[in-house]
Structures are given as C-alpha cells and as structure tokens.
Amino acid sequence: MMNIWNDAGRPPHERVSALMAEMTLPEKLAQLGSHWTKANVGNGAARVAPIEEALVAVAGEAEAMAHGIGHLTRPYGTRPLTVAEGRAELVRRQRFLVEETRLGIPAIAHEECLTGFAAHGATVYPTPLAWAATFDTGLIERMGAAIGRDMAAVGVHQGLSPVLDVVRDYRWGRVEETIGEDPFLVGAIGTAYVRGLQSQGVIATLKHFAGHAASRGARNHAPVSIGPREMADVILPPFERAVVEGGAGSVMNTYTDQDGVPAAADPRLLTDLLREEWGFEGTVVSDYGSVAFLRTMHRVAASDGDAARVALTAGMDVELPNTRCYGEELHQQVVSGRVSEETVDRAVRRVLLQKVGLGLLDAGWTPEADAGVGTPVDLDSDANRALAAEIGARSVVLLANDRAVLPLDAARTRSIALIGPRADDPQTFLGCYSFPNHVLPKYPGHPLGLHIPSLRDALAAELPDAAVVYEQGCPVTGGDGSGIPAAVSAAAQAGLALVVVGDRSGMFGNGTSGEGCDVADLRLPGRQAELIGAVLDTGTPVVLVVVSGRPYALGDLAPRCAAVVQAFMPGQEGGAALAGVLTGRTEPSGRLPVQIPAEPGAQPGTYLNPPLGRYSEGISVLDNRPLFPFGHGLSYTSFAYRDLALSAGRIPTDGEVEISCLVRNSGPRAGRETVQLYFDDPVAQVARPVLQLADFAGVWLEPGEEKRVTFRLHADRTAYTGLAGHRIVEPGTIRLMVGSSSADLPLTAEVELAGPERRLRGRGAVR
Incomplete structure (x- = not known):
C-alpha cells in the first residue's frame, strides 16, 4: 500500500503532515542537516580560508546520513568529475538514503551556479557584474534557464545564486559577484535570473541576506555599520523583489553582523521581515559554517548546541555544508527543553514541502532517473556557448573613444603591439566561483575541461592578416617590471598599442578579485599602472582594455588613452566578445553598473549619494567625482x-x-x-x-x-x-x-x- 506522503495526487501539506507523524526526532533533525563528501580533494597549494575547519564534516558519510539528510553538498562541484562519475556518485548516495534509512527520504542536491553550473566542463558564463552591464533582464533570464536546465539534467535541485548584495564600496573583493551598485538594477536582473533558473525546476537561493557588501572598510566578514534606513532603502529591495515577484525558493544568510546582531541569529530579519512581511514560504539555508560561527566568530553562543538553538529559533532552517550544530547538539537542546519540538517541526515542514515540490517523495522516484542516468547531456553545448558569447559581447563597455581609433581599421590592424598580463591568459575572463578558478587550484596541472581562447587567440582569429607582437610587460601582481622595456619597445614600433590589464580572480588571496580578495585602495594591482604609463610615453596611440572584477581608478591614465574599454570578466567566450567589439564586428552596448573612479583613495561612494555625499568645491579638497558615471557606455554610433x-x-x-x-x-x-x-x-x-x-x-x-x-x-x-x-x-x-x-x-x-x-x-x- 502506498504511503500517503508518496501519493502525488494528495495536497503537499497533507503529505508532509503524514510523513512528519511517522518521524522520530533524530529523523526530523536529519532533514535540517547536510553532508559534504570531500574525500580525495586535491592537495594543491591554493588556500581556501583559515575558517575551513568549520566546514569539515564531523562524522563519516554513513553515520551522518543514518537517519536521512536534508542536503547533499556539491556532488559535482567539489572535484573534477566527468558527468558519468558525478552521476554515479550522486546515485550511490541517494540510493543509500532510499534503501538504507528507515523512511527512505532522498536529499536535495545543491551546487554553486554564480557563473554557470560550477562543475568540471560546464559552460562558464560572465560574472554577475557583467550581467548587470547588459541592462537586459530577458537575456539574463535565458541564461538562468540554460544553467537550470543543465543542473536539473544531472540531478541537482538547488543552486546557490544569485548574489543580490548591493555594492557600497568597490574595494570589497566580491564586487565581481554582485549585480552592481543600484538596488533597482540589482533587483531587476537578479529576479530575472531567479525566474530563469526556477523555470527548470531548480530552486534559486538569494544571498547574502542581508548587508554583506556593506561591511566596514570593505573587509570580508566584517561588521556592517549602516543604519536601518540604508538597510531598508538600499540593501533590502532586491531581496524583496526576488521573493515577491520572482518567487525565490530559498534564502541564504550573510556572515556579517549588523549593529552587533549576526544575521544567522536575527529573527527580525529571518522571520519577521522575510516571512511575516514579505510572505516568503521557502527555506532559509545557512551560508557555509555560519551556524558554528555564532560560537567561534561572533561569540553569541557558548557551544555548538547553543548556536543551533539561536539559529533555528531565529528562522534558520538548514545548516550547510555539513551537520555540525543541527545534529546531536541540537538534539540535546530539544531533549533538555531549551528548544521546542514545534520549532524543529516548523523548519522540517519547510524542507519536506520543498522535497515534495521537487518530486523527491513521489512513488516511483528513483535516483537514476532523477540524475538522468542514461540520458546524454552536454554541459558545454553549442547553445550554451552561443548564449555565453552573446552575454559577454553585450557586457563590454566602451568607456572612451576620443580619437576614434575604434573600431580597429585595416591600416592600424597591420601593426599592433599587444601588451599586458591579461592579454594571453584564458582564465582572465573567469570569475572566482567558476569551476576552473574555484576548484582546480587544488588540482594543479589538471585540464580546464573547456576551450577558452585568450584575447590574443581571439584577435589572431579576428585579424588573421595583422602583425601582432605580444609582450606581457609585467605580471598581474608583484614587483617584477623586467618586461616593461620590451613592452615599450614593441609599442614604439607599432601603429597601435593594445594594453590589456586587470585582475586575476581567485579565493582568499589566490587572486586580486574574488572572495576574501579585498583591497586597501583602487590602484591597479602590481605594476600595471606603471606599464600603461610607460607605453603611453612612447606616443603610440593606446587602446586600454581593463578586464576586472571591480572598477579601478584610471584618472591618471584614461585621459591619455586613445580609447578605453571595460569588461567585467565576460566568461569563457570573453576573448571573442572583446575582439568583436574592438574590431567593430559587434556594436558595443554595455553600460556601467558601477562607476569608474578617478582617484584610488578618494572614494566616490556610489552614485546614490545624497547632497552631502556629492562633490562640494570649497568645502573639501577631496574630489570624489567619478571618471565615468553609473550607466555610462558609448557606441560606434550616436x-x-x-x-x-x-x-x-x-x-x-x-x-x-x-x-x-x-x-x-x-x-x-x-x-x-x-x-x-x-x-x-x-x-x-x-x-x-x-x-x-x-x-x-x-x-x-x-x-x-x-x-x-x-x-x-x-x-x-x-x-x-x-x-x-x-x-x-x-x-x-x-x-x-x-x-x-x-x-x-x-x-x-x-x-x-x-x-x-x-x-x-x-x-x-x-x-
């Protein structure tokens, strides 16, 4: 006889109530936890973070999932697996849950999807800051749907995206992950992504709720020092729109605390505002380790059990990426009466309702069918690459073209000096949450799994008859300027110098942009500004191309250039996208979602300044006017x-x-x-x-x-x-x-x- 909870013909709440009536307390708590199998993770030198120990599982897989589990963490996005290997691993774990636990409840499998499905060999799309530069919600909704389609095809149910943090300080390392500095633009583009992803049956997760990008001093994980009015009018509107209009299924907390209250422990944020005012009905999941951080970093809990009590009571439904606090520690809190079982039931019901909505509890569900075993899938299809190319091209911003040197004409293209540390590196165009930059640093020497032409490669294809001389000049970081004289010599002998500078995206100091890669000011990293200046001194017309995850101060350089182009990490097809704009094959149409500052230290804030935040001649000697304003972008027409x-x-x-x-x-x-x-x-x-x-x-x-x-x-x-x-x-x-x-x-x-x-x-x- 079929269990009530397996009957797809019954109302979801009836099914969930019947299942919960059968569950023991340990089985309920298991649905609020997660497990991350990190066996055989590479041993490359790339650091992840000093907080990594808080993310490690406290129990082996069989023990962690003995009563079931709520989430399986990143089954494809932890190691460089083929689709077949990833499917086999996911099926093995789901089959254990179905066959070896008493109630046989499958797990929700979640993955990162900030620049596409973060799996080996999957298409890497442009970063969210590049999405914003398109000012095109329909285009980004199409991308969200393409990402969701690939994830659903291999058994992934939830994606940890989009980032709806509104940029408040360009020095923050995660600017590349954001959709810019305007809450309306962030909300419009972010909601389009949510609609696209969820149209394929994959739950979108809004993050980081709320205020992550407003941290003090632009430091990652720092306290947030803003008032309730700035929070309400600038930080919260994109989340509200994605919940109310987009119907987002999940929300992830920020690591930060505002006015001393960590978001993971704030019932006013996670319950009063999110659920009672906005009507949110999905699940709140913890950013990785943030429940334990209530004890270790915020010091508002005395133990892991105390942290679980505080978080669950505030409205945190699921602990990710592993069950560290919501297991035995939370069990003891319930047994002792410090947490009511009704509070547990509230969160369990939300998780099980999502599993019902995903079809995981339907009679006849199998891990093999869910993961698409036997069905061919191409995670980097021609259609994906074409869409990535379209977004990349649409995101390129022509900042200046004062001498009309662009598009490149036949005379100039016969003699080009291609200079700079970003001109011949295919990973230039990829964000920190792309699989090649996020995971493969742990696997040095492992193939990228994708064909990613550099700008040098793309220009050779675009301009086959041009004489292009390449010189790196200097690396992205460090003090090595030994290559600058060779770059100067090449520029002096060329009809045009194309200087390509910017960021290397990575995690926690492994790059110049990305999570944990915060900066003290907005100078270009390393000796790149010196390189540009030396090339400009030759008198050869210079086209400056900046490929970066944040805006950099160009006030001393841009006015001397013949043209300036900005790209915000335009994805795996970024080389062709840039080459197309430079040659005129593509009409530039990108617009700035963040301002470009003139001075590295005179922070302009964002364009949303009130009167006292604007330039005030005679009152302060600091001129904070931007070099290029929000929304700016030129075309080859008028x-x-x-x-x-x-x-x-x-x-x-x-x-x-x-x-x-x-x-x-x-x-x-x-x-x-x-x-x-x-x-x-x-x-x-x-x-x-x-x-x-x-x-x-x-x-x-x-x-x-x-x-x-x-x-x-x-x-x-x-x-x-x-x-x-x-x-x-x-x-x-x-x-x-x-x-x-x-x-x-x-x-x-x-x-x-x-x-x-x-x-x-x-x-x-x-x-």
Missing part, C-alpha cells in the same frame, strides 16, 4: 533624445504615470541604446539620493531610425523610509530625467504626487 511626454502632470500617491520619449539613431551604424529613466525627490523628510534609477529599456535602431520608448512609473517606486521608520510615498514634486547615463540626461520633467501620505506594507511595497 543617439539623440527628444519629445519627452507624460500622461499626466499630477497623479495620486497610489497612482501611475506614463513617461515616453523619442530616441533616434543619429549616427552611421545600427546600434542598441539603453534608455535610462531616473528620478529625484527634491524635498523629503530625510536626505535622499540626488539621483535614482527608476527604469531602463533597450532599443535597437538602424541609422536614422527613431522609436518612442515608454516607461510606466508607479508612485510606489518613489517610496523611502521616513522619519517614523516606515516606508512611505510622500506627496510632493518628483523630478523625472531621461537619457543615456546618470550624467547625461537631456530630457527632464516634473510630476506632482497628490493626496495623503501612504505607508507601504508587506507585498505591496514592491513595484
């Missing part, structure tokens, strides 16, 4: 704006206004313009940003073609946290601006919000 029209000059505080304008391609080539709508609230209860992105839209125009672009702006979009601490829509005048960047807004108008002040609550707070 665009003109005219005829701004509003559907009404006055709307109620719960109303909506339609804003439109005509955009014309006034140049010689077809191109894509990203039309940007901003607003300003000139008089408010509190100091607000001088400028905020309200919406954006891409439009493709042939030469001479003109189209009307229309936006709809609800009054709720102007909401902010008022003096009383509530999100409000306030009556008054709102200034609207339309143009091509935050600093190029030729069209302006005003709309009056009329009527009573409105307080926004719960799901109605997102538009």
